[in-house]
Amino acid sequence: MDAILLQILNGLDKGSAYALIALGLTLIFGTLGVVNFAHGALFMIGAFCAVTVQRLFSLSFETIDETQTDFLGNALKVKTPYVEAWFGPQMGGAIIDWAVPLAILFAIPIMVFVGYAMERGLIKHFYKRPHADQILVTFGLAIVLQEVIKYFYGANPIQTPAPESLSGIVNLGAIIGMDIVYPVWRVVYFLFSLLVIGGIFSFLQFTTFGMVVRAGMADRETVGLLGINIDKRFTVMFGIAAAVAGLAGVMYTPINSPNYHMGMDFLVLSFVVVVVGGMGSLPGAVLAGFLLGILESFASMNEIKSIIPGIDQIIIYVVAIIILLTRPRGLMGRKGVMED
Amino acid sequence: MLGMNKNDTRMLLLVAALTMLAPFILNPFPTDSGLAQFNAGYPDLMQRFVIFGIFAIGFNILFGLTGYLSFGHAAFLGVGSYSAVWMFKLLAMNVIPAILLSVAMAGIFALLIGYVSLRRSGIYFSILTLAFAQMSFNLAYSVLTPITNGETGLQLNLDDPRILGVSQTADGSIPVTNLFGLEMRSTFEMAVGPWAFQFNAGYYLCALILLAVFYLSIRIFRSPFGLMLKAVKSNQQRMNYTGLNTRPYTLAAFVISGMYAGLAGGLLASMDPLAGAERMQWTASGEVVLMTILGGAGTLIGPVLGAGFIKYFENIFSKINESVLHSWFSILPDGLEDLLVTLVYPFVGKGWHMTLGILFVLVVVFLPGGLVEGGQRIVSWLRSKKSDDKAANGKTEPAE
Numbered sequence: 001m002d003a004i005l006l007q008i009l010n011g012l013d014k015g016s017a018y019a020l021i022a023l024g025l026t027l028i029f030g031t032l033g034v035v036n037f038a039h040g041a042l043f044m045i046g047a048f049c050a051v052t053v054q055r056l057f058s059l060s061f062e063t064i065d066e067t068q069t070d071f072l073g074n075a076l077k078v079k080t081p082y083v084e085a086w087f088g089p090q091m092g093g094a095i096i097d098w099a100v101p102l103a104i105l106f107a108i109p110i111m112v113f114v115g116y117a118m119e120r121g122l123i124k125h126f127y128k129r130p131h132a133d134q135i136l137v138t139f140g141l142a143i144v145l146q147e148v149i150k151y152f153y154g155a156n157p158i159q160t161p162a163p164e165s166l167s168g169i170v171n172l173g174a175i176i177g178m179d180i181v182y183p184v185w186r187v188v189y190f191l192f193s194l195l196v197i198g199g200i201f202s203f204l205q206f207t208t209f210g211m212v213v214r215a216g217m218a219d220r221e222t223v224g225l226l227g228i229n230i231d232k233r234f235t236v237m238f239g240i241a242a243a244v245a246g247l248a249g250v251m252y253t254p255i256n257s258p259n260y261h262m263g264m265d266f267l268v269l270s271f272v273v274v275v276v277g278g279m280g281s282l283p284g285a286v287l288a289g290f291l292l293g294i295l296e297s298f299a300s301m302n303e304i305k306s307i308i309p310g311i312d313q314i315i316i317y318v319v320a321i322i323i324l325l326t327r328p329r330g331l332m333g334r335k336g337v338m339e340d
Numbered sequence: 341m342l343g344m345n346k347n348d349t350r351m352l353l354l355v356a357a358l359t360m361l362a363p364f365i366l367n368p369f370p371t372d373s374g375l376a377q378f379n380a381g382y383p384d385l386m387q388r389f390v391i392f393g394i395f396a397i398g399f400n401i402l403f404g405l406t407g408y409l410s411f412g413h414a415a416f417l418g419v420g421s422y423s424a425v426w427m428f429k430l431l432a433m434n435v436i437p438a439i440l441l442s443v444a445m446a447g448i449f450a451l452l453i454g455y456v457s458l459r460r461s462g463i464y465f466s467i468l469t470l471a472f473a474q475m476s477f478n479l480a481y482s483v484l485t486p487i488t489n490g491e492t493g494l495q496l497n498l499d500d501p502r503i504l505g506v507s508q509t510a511d512g513s514i515p516v517t518n519l520f521g522l523e524m525r526s527t528f529e530m531a532v533g534p535w536a537f538q539f540n541a542g543y544y545l546c547a548l549i550l551l552a553v554f555y556l557s558i559r560i561f562r563s564p565f566g567l568m569l570k571a572v573k574s575n576q577q578r579m580n581y582t583g584l585n586t587r588p589y590t591l592a593a594f595v596i597s598g599m600y601a602g603l604a605g606g607l608l609a610s611m612d613p614l615a616g617a618e619r620m621q622w623t624a625s626g627e628v629v630l631m632t633i634l635g636g637a638g639t640l641i642g643p644v645l646g647a648g649f650i651k652y653f654e655n656i657f658s659k660i661n662e663s664v665l666h667s668w669f670s671i672l673p674d675g676l677e678d679l680l681v682t683l684v685y686p687f688v689g690k691g692w693h694m695t696l697g698i699l700f701v702l703v704v705v706f707l708p709g710g711l712v713e714g715g716q717r718i719v720s721w722l723r724s725k726k727s728d729d730k731a732a733n734g735k736t737e738p739a740e
Contacts, residue, residue, distance in 0.1 A: 035463055122701070122705070125705065129708075130407075131462055131463050132407070132409045132466075133704055133708065135409065135463070135466060136629065136633060136700070136704045137700075137701055137704040137705065139626060139629075139700070140697050140698075140699075140700030140701040140704060141697070141701055142697075143693055143694075143696065143697030143700065144694060144697035144698055144701065146693075146697075147691060147693050147694035147697060148694070151686050151691060151694070264623070268470060268474055268622060271467050271470070272467065272471055275464065275467050279463075309483045310478075310479055310482050310483025310484075313475075313478035313479060313481070313482050313483070314475045314478055314479060317471040317472070317474060317475040317478075318475070320467075320468075320471050321456065321468065321471060321472070324459075324460060324464060324467075324468060325456065325459060328460060328464070
């Protein structure tokens with residue numbers, strides 16, 4: 001029982017990342033009808049926003065401290081981060097420690113801007129072109145973004161630790177009398193992703209803007225005829241989708257040190273998630289994300305691996321193939337979406 | 341000739357001339373000159389030109405004719421490589437059985453994967469093939485290690501059985517791949533003045549095979565079968581409404597292009613008998629898509645051009661480093677030199693992929709027909725200019 005609960009938990013944090021990326025992909029696909037192969041790159045850029053913020057906070061200047069001396073008796077040079085000098089050591093230290101969560105504030109405008117620029121600069125010219133062209137151009141764009149990041153940050157993974165108070169482990173089972181020890185940050189990641197998903201859904205459900213966007217997803221032409229500039233709203237949605245991917249990336253950095261090709265690794269899986277959930281269905285994307293994450297973590301249990309070796313490597317693909325062949329629309333796919 | 345019209349014959353002869361004379365064409369600079377690094381006339385690179393040419397020709401039969409964009413073709417290349425190496429390990433070092441087995445194995449794999457994937461079209465097809473390819477890649481890395489030798493890659497050993505050959509040569513080393521005794525790595529070098537031209541046996545084998553499969557692809561393009569595939573691309577729905585089942589045709593195209601990929605994989609292993617899982621990764625599949633698009637999807641000669649273009653620049657660009665750049669711009673004043681070097685540096689050497697990505701985006705945006713379309717545009721532009729001149733001279737020609 002403990003083991004099963006633990007596997008479900010294990011699946012949740014990976015599933016959250018899948019769900020967030022797949023949600024963004026579906027938003028873009030449902031609104032603009034574009035298959036965005038560069039979405040993994042957006043996830044990666046988000047992760048590197050966190051790296052950048054952490055580096056900015058740790059920028060320091062050197063002073064010569066007369067009170068401390070090294071073993072030769074010379075005065076020691078002490079590095080003080082600017083943040084500590086401005087806000088005092090207590091506050092400054094806390095800011096550096098909390099760099100990853102604080103990076104969210106920086107990542108949102110940056111990601112919205114990146115998404116906006118991508119849509120206006122490149123993708124808007126591809127609405128009328130075949131899906132193959134859209135795949136190809138976004139694939140090329142993904143390569144470029146990846147290489148730009150590699151040029152500035154190098155090819156090695158960069159450690160970005162979580163805040164100290166959130167980087168330990170917690171015994172989640174204590175309440176129900178079981179022993180389930182789990183890293184705190186992964187719990188935070190899961191809760192955060194729920195928050196973002198909830199935010200997106202309520203934005204679409206309860207605001208006028210969201211209502212217009214939903215109407216546009218259902219029938220773009222009619223909304224346009226009503227005198228609403230739907231293209232402009234869809235561009236904003238692209239920015240929001242980019243921000244969702246970016247936030248998923250920011251918060252993922254303490255779980256896995258970011259490197260320049262992390263986006264590509266996640267992209268293939270997220271596409272599979274979108275297809276399993278049903279192209280164009282937002283709840284489907286979220287559901288399939290968590291489901292596949294949990295399935296994957298179950299498949300990597302030793303008991304299961306000893307029955308079917310290698311199942312943990314391929315389970316997601318196997319599920320995708322079965323779903324596509326038996327339920328071509330995916331779990332919650334809408335009728336008439338991508339059925340050419 | 342050979343059942344082709346005049347244009348196609350001319351194209352085949354052009355490709356034949358290009359491949360046969362490649363050691364000369366690709367070696368325009370004397371070996372001791374500063375430009376010698378732009379020479380591509382060494383066996384290893386020339387082999388890769390033609391092998392990836394074969395791969396791209398095969399991919400084009402599927403993508404160019406039917407419009408089905410497969411993102412998993414590298415899997416067949418990998419399967420081909422593995423089968424060829426196994427043939428070298430178990431049977432003999434002759435390349436013929438190895439290549440035959442790799443084509444057959446790739447064909448079987450393509451039949452299985454194609455049968456499932458072709459049930460869906462459009463983006464779903466791309467994702468299904470991608471899923472299959474990633475699955476094969478992951479399996480090759482993990483569970484199938486007894487067959488694929490995992491991360492190390494499959495290599496020849498001294499104690500392999502090699503039933504029809506010898507486990508090791510008289511001096512105790514691993515035998516080399518050959519074609520009835522003609523070693524694939526044997527190279528004849530011809531020195532003409534400052535130039536050194538290399539003629540490699542393996543390269544010429546690959547080139548002859550390329551010509552054969554290029555001829556085959558011309559015949560496929562011009563056959564009723566090819567016409568049917570083109571009809572699938574332009575409007576599959578209409579084909580279905582006329583009561584025609586298109587799936588056998590698309591499946592046949594898929595299997596043929598898979599066999600081409602297997603052939604390319606087998607040749608890769610024949611030239612250098614090792615096989616690794618990274619050949620199956622989806623970035624490798626992306627590369628062949630890139631070659632086909634860059635050259636011109638749906639055209640006959642495009643994929644060959646695209647493959648040559650990408651492989652050439654991959655090799656040459658990635659060799660340029662900072663000191664080479666400095667030596668190029670050394671005539672300029674110092675400040676300007678450094679500025680130019682810092683501007684250019686991100687795009688060469690290790691940054692080659694950046695150039696590739698930018699090129700990719702530009703080609704898809706501005707030149708969806710690839711290099712072939714670019715060439716045609718230039719030709720027609722020149723023609724129109726010429727006819728303008730004639731019109732200005734007052735000599736109008738009757739319209740055709």
